[in-house]
Ligand SMILES: Nc1ccn([C@@H]2O[C@H](COP(=O)(O)OP(=O)(O)OP(=O)(O)O)[C@@H](O)[C@H]2O)c(=O)n1
């Protein structure tokens with residue numbers, strides 16, 4: 001009889017260490033409320049219920065570890081959160097802090113890492129499943145959606161330089177999912193450089209290891225809460241995405 005291969009351990013690194021400058025609110029946007037619950041609650045809830053995700057490393061801002069432990073992990077009984085660490089100045093610093101925890105725990109060969117922005121509360125189990133299938137097939141994948149708009153590359157004075165064929169343009173979301181050994185090696189190399197320009201995790205893998213990263217279909221609801229109008233949209237999406245809450 002053919003034995004089914006064991007599922008690899010799936011760890012989410014959930015990022016909640018940003019300042020939310022573009023939101024311009026008095027508190028960081030991961031703590032703003034959408035329908036009576038903080039933005040950070042929703043992705044923790046989705047990971048907790050997920051059949052794919054085994055454990056969660058939560059990365060938070062300086063001095064927020066105990067607050068998040070009490071007000072999220074204990075209050076809502078999020079049992080998959082195994083550790084809460086402080087992040088750093090840029091998003092990639094925060095990812096690196098999460099990855100250091102992964103390295104310390106070990107088992108890199110048998111593990112996938114799902115890096116997700118807590119600022120994207122409308123992640124679904126379907127997207128997580130699709131990403132899992134994709135990382136099994138390709139070792140590196142990022143969730144995104146094909147662009148619905150025409151995209152132009154422009155010069156410094158905002159004159160159009162090039163219009164890429166839209167069928168090759170994807171708008172990138174999270175989670176971004178990798179073999180643990182690939183993403184830790186890519187980040188270790190990237191973090192040793194003097195200047196770093198990486199607005200997502202795939203860039204580390206593409207630039208440092210030259211490994212192709214596959215696109216996994218996300219959803220147009222998997223938005224990032226970035227500026228105040230995103231919160232207005234979120235109020236509509238939350239009812240559709242979490243009818244049980
Ligand atoms: N130093 C940082 C910066 C960002 N993030 C997280 O990365 C995700 C995406 O970043 P972004 O939307 O840019 O969040 P902020 O950095 O908070 O926003 P802004 O750039 O407007 O300050 C968010 O969940 C944010 O909390 C993080 O953990 N650590």
Ligand SMILES: C[C@](O)(CO)[C@H](O)COP(=O)(O)O
Nearest residue numbers: 091117172173174199200224
């Ligand atoms: C990773 C990301 O969410 C993909 O869209 C995005 O690049 C994060 O960028 P930000 O400038 O930190 O919001």
